[in-house]
Amino acid sequence: MFDTGDPAALIDAMAAASRAESAAIAQRLNAIASLYQVRCRDYEEAQFWRTDVFEAVAAEVSAAQNISRGRAGNQVRLAVSLYQRLPQVAAVFARGDIDYRVLQAVIARTANVEDDIIGGLDESLAGQVRKWMRFSKAKLRDRIDVWVADYDPAAVRVPPTVEQxxxxxxxxxxxxxxxxxxxxxxxxxxxxxxxxxxxxxxxxxxxxxxxxxxxxxxxxxxxxxxxxxxxxxxxxxxxxxxxxxxxxxxxxVVHVLAEQATLEGTSRRPGYLAGFGVLPAESVRTAAKAAKLKPVRLPSSEPESGYRPSAGLRDFLQWRDLTCRFPGCDRPVAGCDLDHTKPWPFGPTHASGLKHYCRTDHLIKTFYTGPNGWRDEQLPDGTIILTAPTGHVYRTEAHGGILFPGLAVPTASVATTTPTDGVGRTAMMPMRTTTREQDRRERIRQERRRRLELNAEQERQRQAWLAATYEPPPF
Structure with a gap:
């Protein structure tokens, strides 16, 4: 492939691909921002929920793109800011005139500009920003800050302190x-x-x-x-x-999962170190010399009578799942909740009806229900099938079952009944004292105040320097 092609055509193809890349990202961000607007209407009552609209949209983005919640949240934050505050810069980006690096810098450096000022700055930046593609990160930051200072001096970002x-x-x-x-x-x-x-x-x-x-x-x-x-x-x-x-x-206590053959030296199949991933067989055997060995026992075919699983069942579920089972989320089970796929007592306490969700995904699954909510079902081997609010279906397999097939052996199917949602169910959702938007505005207010203090101190030092260097004209 490297021996053919006209160089001029290759340059044209490279430039076109670069512009198409920016246009494709712009289309993705536009879709995310539009989804956020729709969900703000669908989940109007959720602004004070712990898992608010932002978290709900991040869950949908995470599942659709098969990425982590953190990466999905960053995309939601960037998309909403771009299309609500900088639509003209967004148009420049959609044409492919600037790349994602420049776009991120513009959004970050203009975050503190007042809402009644950002429109004029957006228009000015849209006419200039395509000239800044060649700048280094530091020069790009400085150039944007010059324009921000012209429109809103208090909005120039304050560098975080070392302590922060x-x-x-x-x-x-x-x-x-x-x-x-x-x-x-x-x-x-x-x-x-x-x-x-x-x-x-x-x-x-x-x-x-x-x-x-x-x-x-x-x-x-x-x-x-x-x-x-x-x-x-x-x-x-x-x-x-x-x-x-x-x-x-x-x-x-450090937990390592491994097969018996690995411990005995008859297999080179690696183990798994909780929170860190695959552990080579030699490292497993070294760790086992001073470790307490505890077999993972397969669960009984009969469901347990109570709401909370026994210690043995809990251990099996932790090793079978290893991580949160929501699509795109890989949080270790140590930071997750055990969730009854069918709410207990409609769904029994059994390996075929229990799995791990991190707290955010657990709350989303529990409270974002109904026509605009999530639904999940669980197969006997631990596979989870989730249906998103849009009707898209996602399957997740237990990570431990993938690494150690013995943990993915189907357990017994169990009978369930259809739960009836009680009136006032959402009253159980953990609540915020302030909304995410209120938190954002408070952060901006504090940083703007700090910027005004820094500007005043710089002006004081300038005036002191002028006074110290001033020489009166001779008479």
């Missing part, structure tokens, strides 16, 4: 199974204490330990997480001076 940016994330490694990435921004004093503690733990082994200092510091994170003050030395000597009884200061 503090975070620490632990995520699965993108390339190496069984590994994780740790990173973040800490308070300097906390970071210094953390750094010293890692060094102390890393240096608790003898000089013959084969690991480098970097490797021992990495291992020290695990010891720190378990509440231990030292590492087990790997020198292999029975007379190691660093050998001692190491006791945990805190009880930490």
């Amino acid at each position: 940016n503090c975070y620490l994330e632990v995520e699965p490694h993108l390339e190496a199974a069984g590994m994780a990435m740790v990173g973040g921004v800490l308070d300097a004093v906390d970071a210094a204490a953390f750094d010293q503690r890692l060094d102390l733990i890393a240096d608790s082994v003898c000089a013959n330990d084969p690991r480098s200092k970097k490797q021992r510091r990495a291992a020290a994170c695990g010891a720190l997480g378990r509440g231990e003050g030292s590492l087990a030395c790997l020198c292999g000597s029975p007379d190691c001076p660093a050998a001692k009884i190491r006791e945990s200061a805190a009880q930490v």
Whole structure:
């Protein structure tokens, strides 16, 4: 494919594809913004619900595109802001004159502009923004801010303080199974204490330990997480001076799912580390040496009598599902609710009628019902079939059942009856004290006030500098 084609035609094809890409994204965002408008009418009473219209639309977007709730929410937020506040910039984007990067910058930098001013700024930016495609991120930001300052000086975005940016994330490694990435921004004093503690733990082994200092510091994170003050030395000597009884200061439980053959060394099938994903067979066997082994028992064919499942059934459901079962959502079961597919007691407490939904999806399934709501059904093997408000149908299979087919063996079918929704059902929905729009306006108000304070301080410093450098003319 690389040896054919006229270069001029290839350039034309590349440019056309770039413009078509922007036009396609614009069409998608327009559809999302229009859906949001429709749902605002359909769910008028939901503005103070915890799972408000924004969450309801994000659920539909997540399912339709098979993406996470976070990504879907970002699209809803961007689409609504674009088509409600910047329709002329949206038209420029739909023609393919600017790309998604520029569009995101414009939306973010104009977020604090007052509603009665944004129309004029939108018109001006629409005439200029296509000239800024070549700019770097910093130059693009500065150029937009100049225009914002001309129209609404208080709306220029205020950079967040370092304290507001503090975070620490632990995520699965993108390339190496069984590994994780740790990173973040800490308070300097906390970071210094953390750094010293890692060094102390890393240096608790003898000089013959084969690991480098970097490797021992990495291992020290695990010891720190378990509440231990030292590492087990790997020198292999029975007379190691660093050998001692190491006791945990805190009880930490890490769950790993694996087949018996993997533990016995007769299979190389990987295991699963809850919250992190696939764990290589060698890592499973290493972890199992000091672990408490507990078999996952298949559930009984008979439903349980109460509303809450027994510990054994709960364990099976956690390992079968592993994540939230709503389409597009991959939140680990540790942060999910157990949901009766048919509300109890119309639906029994049984593996064929229970699955995990994260709290947001659980509330959506429970309260967004009826003609403009969601419906779900569950098959004996744990497959969930959801019907969206639009009639679109989505199927999700249990992640644990995919990785370990023994967990997807169909359990017994159970009888259900048709529930009758009680009057005032929505009164049980957790409520907000303020709407999402009120929260947005309050954030803008606070940031605008901070911008005015910064502008006043800059003007004070400028006047002081002018006064200090002023020399009266000679007479």
